Amino acid sequence: MGFKILNIITWEKTNPPPNFSCRYFTHSTEQIIWARKHEKIPHYFNYELMKQLNNDKQMKDVWRLPAITSWEKSCGKHPTQKPLSVLTRLILASTHCDAWILDPFTGSSTTGIAANLFGRNFVGIDKEKDFLELSRKRRIEIENPQITTIYRKKINTMMDSILIKECRK
Numbered sequence: 456m457g458f459k460i461l462n463i464i465t466w467e468k469t470n471p472p473p474n475f476s477c478r479y480f481t482h483s484t485e486q487i488i489w490a491r492k493h494e495k496i497p498h499y500f501n502y503e504l505m506k507q508l509n510n511d512k513q514m515k516d517v518w519r520l521p522a523i524t525s526w527e528k529s530c531g532k533h534p535t536q537k538p539l540s541v542l543t544r545l546i547l548a549s550t551h552c553d554a555w556i557l558d559p560f561t562g563s564s565t566t567g568i569a570a571n572l573f574g575r576n577f578v579g580i581d582k583e584k585d586f587l588e589l590s591r592k593r594r595i596e597i598e599n600p601q602i603t604t605i606y607r608k609k610i611n612t613m614m615d616s617i618l619i620k621e622c623r624k
Contacts, residue, residue: 574622
């Protein structure tokens with residue numbers, strides 16, 4: 456398809472859901488493909504922030520972060536919802552302040568919540584009305600400044616207690 460793969464990141468869940476069937480290994484990882492369309496157009500990578508988030512060491516392509524927690528389901532559940540810590544790290548690593556982020560399969564809009572919490576613009580698309588309603592509820596929730604502050608603190612705690620001050624609106 457003409458994409459240049461920059462990295463394949465492995466997200467290792469520190470608290471994966473159990474395998475109740477006991478017929479195979481527990482699914483404890485997911486793959487994230489970071490790619491760009493045009494080889495000659497440079498991509499953005501915030502190396503210094505990623506290094507800071509990793510105790511002043513170069514960040515690796517294996518991320519040990521928890522799966523979603525109960526506070527991230529406050530407006531409802533999505534079957535494949537991703538945690539804010541993972542999406543925040545991706546967004547901070549690969550976008551500038553005020554960048555536009557498109558998620559064509561937005562689901563519960565975790566990408567949008569992470570984008571908005573850290574000063575990015577967001578457009579999400581989904582064909583499922585129930586998921587769009589969940590996304591709308593989550594967006595309304597973070598419009599409350601107290602909730603926004605709580606979410607940022609929780610994300611910062613999950614990302615090695617580094618206070619991320621990057622482009623907050």
